[in-house]
Amino acid sequence: MAATLPYGDADSTLRSIAGRAEGFGRFAVGGAHGPLHLVTSLADDGPGSLREACRRKEPLWIVFEISGTIHLSSYLNVSSHKTIDGRGQRIKLTGKGLRLKECENIIICNLEFEGGRGHDVDGIQIKPNSKHIWIDRCSLRDYDDGLIDITRQSTDITISRCYFSGHDKTMLIGADPSHVGDRCIRVTVHHCFFDGTKQRHPRLRFGKVHLYNNYTRNWTVYAICASVEAQIYSQCNIYEAGQKKKAFEFYTEKAIDHHCGPHKVYNLVPFSVH
Numbered sequence: 001m002a003a004t005l006p007y008g009d010a011d012s013t014l015r016s017i018a019g020r021a022e023g024f025g026r027f028a029v030g031g032a033h034g035p036l037h038l039v040t041s042l043a044d045d046g047p048g049s050l051r052e053a054c055r056r057k058e059p060l061w062i063v064f065e066i067s068g069t070i071h072l073s074s075y076l077n078v079s080s081h082k083t084i085d086g087r088g089q090r091i092k093l094t095g096k097g098l099r100l101k102e103c104e105n106i107i108i109c110n111l112e113f114e115g116g117r118g119h120d121v122d123g124i125q126i127k128p129n130s131k132h133i134w135i136d137r138c139s140l141r142d143y144d145d146g147l148i149d150i151t152r153q154s155t156d157i158t159i160s161r162c163y164f165s166g167h168d169k170t171m172l173i174g175a176d177p178s179h180v181g182d183r184c185i186r187v188t189v190h191h192c193f194f195d196g197t198k199q200r201h202p203r204l205r206f207g208k209v210h211l212y213n214n215y216t217r218n219w220t221v222y223a224i225c226a227s228v229e230a231q232i233y234s235q236c237n238i239y240e241a242g243q244k245k246k247a248f249e250f251y252t253e254k255a256i257d258h259h260c261g262p263h264k265v266y267n268l269v270p271f272s273v274h
Contacts, residue, residue: 015061017109018083021134023188023210025158028134030083030107034059042068054078059105064089072096075125079103086110097123097143100130100154109136116143128152135159141166146200150187151175155207158188165195174205177228178256182206189214194223196242204230205253211237218242227251 018032031037037060041048050070053062059081067089075096078084080103092112100106113123123140124147126133131154140147140162147164149172150157164170171189174182185207192214194201199221202209208231216223217240226232227250239247 014063014085015083017085017107017136021107021136021158021188022160022190023158024156024186024208025132025134025188027156028107028132028158029105030134031059031061031081031105032083034061034081036060037062039064040066042066042070044071044073050084051076054082054084061085063087064091067091069094075099075121077101078106078108081105083107084109084111086112093123096121097125100124100126100133102129104130104132106130106133107136108134108138111138113138113140113147114142116145118144120145122146122149124148126150126154126157128154130154131156133157135162137161139163139165143167145169146172147197148172149175150185151182152179153181153184155185155187157186158190159192160189161191163193163195164197164201166197168198169203170194170197170200171202172200173202173209174207174228174230177205177253179206180255180257183229188212194219199223200225204232206230206255209233211235213237216240216247219247220244222249223247225249225251228253228255 015032018029021028037053039050043049045051057079061083063085069092072095077099087110094115097116121144123143146169147167173187183206188210190212194216196218198219201216201223203225205228210233212235215238223239
């Protein structure tokens with residue numbers, strides 16, 4: 001029997017990617033149980049726009065009838081049970097980013113994010129209490145804050161086959177030692193290319209992160225940083241240093257609810273990924 005590649009048939013039908021994520025985000029089905037919804041306008045808001053589709057409460061599988069750039073004047077909030085599917089078109093988001101706030105079952109695929117401006121502006125901001133999320137085959141670069149931030153008890157997330165470039169603080173998972181609820185965080189990052197981004201591939205506090213088959217090169221601060229109870233399971237990743245040789249950084253931070261006795265700073269040990 002001929003061998004088949006995992007995910008090799010993902011584009012055979014429109015909704016075949018639903019439930020096909022690997023790792024912690026594998027239960028994300030997005031808008032698989034809702035109707036197809038066409039984005040027909042590149043306007044920031046209004047009829048036919050992406051923002052109008054994402055604010056609707058019912059499940060939707062969102063696709064694009066046109067290619068082009070959508071300039072966002074403010075964060076675009078994505079409600080639960082949505083797939084934003086850029087396959088077949090070329091869609092770039094600029095100005096601001098997507099915000100996944102208190103939502104579940106989200107798939108974002110084949111979008112470009114570039115040129116986000118403003119305080120605390122990330123390409124994709126996931127907080128608080130969001131879960132079952134899959135970000136796949138996206139390109140992200142040049143935002144004023146992070147490219148992807150996952151904080152405030154958001155969990156069960158997979159980031160796969162994405163390209164990161166032209167940026168400083170790439171991916172933050174767990175924002176502060178006082179956020180002890182972030183112990184629930186579980187994220188898988190696989191088959192991603194971090195191309196000359198300076199740091200945070202990722203930067204992790206609390207939580208569990210499974211990294212495999214990623215390629216990181218030419219960082220200028222560090223490749224990966226862990227602190228305050230972080231658990232990282234790293235498999236089959238490539239780290240190609242430029243002038244900065246240190247790949248792994250460890251910071252001593254203490255969870256706010258640990259007031260006495262020895263405290264765990266970090267773990268680089270296997271954990272269950274199923």
